[in-house]
Amino acid sequence: MSVRRRTLLKVIVLGDSGVGKTSLMNQYVHKKFSQQYKATIGADFVTKELQIDDKLVTLQVWDTAGQERFQSLGVAFYRGADCCVLVYDVNVLRSFDTLDNWHEEFLKQASPSDPKTFPFILLGNKVDIDGGNSRVVSEKKAKDWCASKGSIPYFETSAKEDYNVDAAFLCVAKSALANE
Numbered sequence: 293m294s295v296r297r298r299t300l301l302k303v304i305v306l307g308d309s310g311v312g313k314t315s316l317m318n319q320y321v322h323k324k325f326s327q328q329y330k331a332t333i334g335a336d337f338v339t340k341e342l343q344i345d346d347k348l349v350t351l352q353v354w355d356t357a358g359q360e361r362f363q364s365l366g367v368a369f370y371r372g373a374d375c376c377v378l379v380y381d382v383n384v385l386r387s388f389d390t391l392d393n394w395h396e397e398f399l400k401q402a403s404p405s406d407p408k409t410f411p412f413i414l415l416g417n418k419v420d421i422d423g424g425n426s427r428v429v430s431e432k433k434a435k436d437w438c439a440s441k442g443s444i445p446y447f448e449t450s451a452k453e454d455y456n457v458d459a460a461f462l463c464v465a466k467s468a469l470a471n472e
């Protein structure tokens with residue numbers, strides 16, 4: 293039996309309260325084989341093991357436990373992050389407008405060695421609502437924002453309908469691995 297060391301990748305998920313961060317993580321992790329839930333002081337994370345090419349990786353995805361309202365996430369939350377997932381709700385303009393703040397806040401708190409190449413992923417969640425008729429942020433607007441920050445990958449998702457969730461987190465894992 294060979295013992296292989298898994299690569300631990302830390303991913304943090306940021307965005308306004310209510311956009312579906314916890315739901316996306318739960319959809320992603322609970323649907324698949326390995327799940328784990330840990331409560332820590334001020335933050336929660338779930339882990340998921342997956343294989344990328346011939347590498348076994350453990351994705352450790354950190355969630356906020358309501359502190360996003362006050363932006364009082366501690367340094368431990370940001371420390372050692374390999375990728376940052378930004379989430380907004382396509383039906384709520386404010387959640388899109390605050391992306392700049394979350395992006396800035398991450399760079400300030402995590403201070404990655406190379407801010408220009410640090411991997412971010414943007415998720416526009418809740419595309420299922422009202423068959424898309426209540427959305428206020430277009431795909432183009434979101435993609436323009438991503439381009440303005442230096443080619444951030446963008447996924448439209450529905451945690452409720454499990455739309456694009458796996459694809460988004462696979463991109464997250466690959467980006468984190470490439471940055472590790």
Ligand code: GDP
Nearest residue numbers: 309310311312313314315417418421450451452
């Ligand atoms: P968080 O505060 O960002 O963690 O958001 P939550 O995951 O707690 O979700 C906030 C609310 O939005 C909950 O009532 C969820 O059921 C709902 N929600 C989350 N994702 C979706 C989605 O993709 N579609 C719909 N229709 N509702 C969602």
Ligand code: MG
Nearest residue numbers: 313314356358
């Ligand atoms: Mg939550």
